[in-house]
Amino acid sequence: MLPYLRQRFFQSAISLLGLIVIVFFLARLTGDPTDLLLPVDTPASVREEFAQRHGFDQPVIVQFGYYLANLLRFDFGQSLHQNAPALDLVLHAMPTTLLLAFWAMTISLLIAVVAGAMAAWRPGGLFDRIASLISLAGASIPNFWIAIVGVLVFAVWLRVLPTSGTGTPWHWILPVTVLFVRPCGLLTQVVRSSMLAALSSAYVKTAKARGVKTRSIIFVHALRNAMLPVITVAADQAAGMINGAVIAETVFGFPGIGKLLIDSILFRDFAVIQAAVLVTAIAIFVLNVVVDILYSILDPRVRHN
């Protein structure tokens, strides 16, 4: 396992280096932050002075050299918009998004595993048809629509949940719902099809013949073998949750990494863009390693190879 992890680490380090280069240069192609941070009617002399003070007057390759040199000292630079160290802002925002993603993925997986497995037990039955319809709808409905309708129904009409913000567990219900519906729909379908294959295998027939309880057949025997593709899709969905987090955090005023990233892009706050992308990429790398470890636990063939 250790040599494998070492290999993954070096592969990811090369990917991260490539990402740093791409993000740095692409960000600078989108426009000069001098124009965005200063008022429209700022005189040219003041613009020049500002650009000089922050090094934007230097050739991009020189700016990149400074950036890399600082990065080696773990200095991610200063946010010009928020006037604070970029890494501090990212690390401050990260836990909120991770917590949102954690709850959304946990609920998604729980519902998907139970509903998908039960639907697969009697394919074509009433529960299967209902589960398939709801999961298909869940996987198709856009996040922002769920967010807006959720606020309208539960906060404005029924007045049982807060519209937005943080502070109490109730504030988390709508944002988590916005985030979990789509992966939940998708995962339910994956669990169902994966379970269908597992339930038609010889060992399940043997278990049935031996009189093993239905619940044990589904959740002990078949599910473990059906989980490999589910974990793959779940990991993919978890990594993609940053996209959903942008919607949830923007609509509900959640101070997470998605919102921070969007704001920093709008203000061309390069230091924050770079720090946010890098930290997110590292988080995804860690997630991938966790998935690999889970794979090896669930499937001995992976471990031996």
Added chain:
Amino acid sequence: MTAFQLRTGILSGAAAIALVAMTGGGFAADDGAITIATPFTFDNIDSCNSSSEVGLIVRENVVESLTHLDEATGKPTPRLALSWEATAPTTWRIKLREGVTYSDGTPFNADAVSRSIERMFNPKLDCLNRGKLFANIRLTPKVVDPTTIEITTEKPQPLMPVFMSFLSIESPKTDFDTMTSTPVGTGPYVVGPRSPSDPTVLTRRDGYWGGNPAVVKATYVRRDESALRASMVQVGEADIGLNIAIQDATNPETDFGYLNGETTRLRFSFEGPLKDIRVRKAFNLAIDREGLRDGLFNKDYEIATQMFLPRVNGYNPDMKPWPYDPEQAKKLLAEAKADGVDVDAEIPLISRINFYANGQETMEAMIAMWQAVGLNVKLQPMERAQWLKLVNKPYAENRPAMLIQEQHDNNSGDATFTMHFRFHSTGQQSEFGDPELDKLIDAADAATGDERVKLFQQANAYQQEKVVPDVMMLHMVNYMRIGPRLNFKPDHVSNTMMELSRINFR
């Protein structure tokens, strides 16, 4: 469905009902405390910045300035300065209010004013005030005695009392070389401890020289969606929702429209066919402004004849909107074409994405009106950074004929902040040079009192009649949703400054 499936379903439903029942319905604010839902970030609220965010939270609430512009007349009135006089063409002597202390206990005096001015000019700081208002004016303070200060400039500055309304005097304990996110001033409120994830909170302090305002605590929360801000007020989570979009301002009892000081126009680049004044006039005559306003906005919006509102010195009340006369437009274009002007050339209209509500629809409607008289205009929406490259001098050498969507606010009370910048040949966003107009603007800049107003009015009329530099559009409106607990009505300054002391409870 098996018994197991049924049991699971019933349990899930019960859990959902219990969850809803436990939440109750109350999210109301405490007495004396209000919540304001805004679309702004409050990341950079050092008082030496003149942004909307600083205006909304800091100006006069936390850090006071030397003078205050009267909401109705735009004239400077005393705030931390009690009186002022020009003792020489380049020197103003200012008498300061006595017995004032900062919220950190430091006494307010002439030394504090001097330090505040020097801090604003500190090149290590990105003070927006320095770049925006004082880029070409160096203020040199001199302390005469603890309650008297003299401010000297290189050239005469008749507008010094107006400039003084932008001089926020923060505590002398404020770091001189770094921007602060917790400004300290002499105002009635203090900024609470801040972190990037928390709302910004202002709390009323004891010992304010001007008495106690009714609002004890104000919490500013950021919500990007207009519909959400409106909903927050509707359900009682917030007391004020700022910048409510026109389509969300549906309740006449809680939603108040007010002229926000912004004026919209399309600026001509004086290139290609747009060098010809007949073509520029035709562009104006082809637009049905009333139709645009009533169709895409509403009657709260006013058709603009000039770039600022009547409260600004230099507003010319005699100027009339362009008539809607497509026949005359066609005639002018035919004349220009006969003289060899390429009136059929495609002219791009550079719009800025999400500039203001219904901006894109307005541009498309105008293009249809121009097509009806034979003009060939093509919409080119741009993101802010791209758009900015076309707006400011130095312009590119091969600048094409084009129209540029613009919005301008002048809340300073004086026309110079608009006229010089946009219509003088040296102005950073001017597209032309007219010696006669330059002379009028220069003379107005140097004049004071009624003479200044008269000269700016003349310059204003001249640029619209003799130059025709743009297609004037509308004086814009903002909507604010105000909860039933509050006795407050927004006005045209609410967009740039919202004094909590003006808010009362019913």
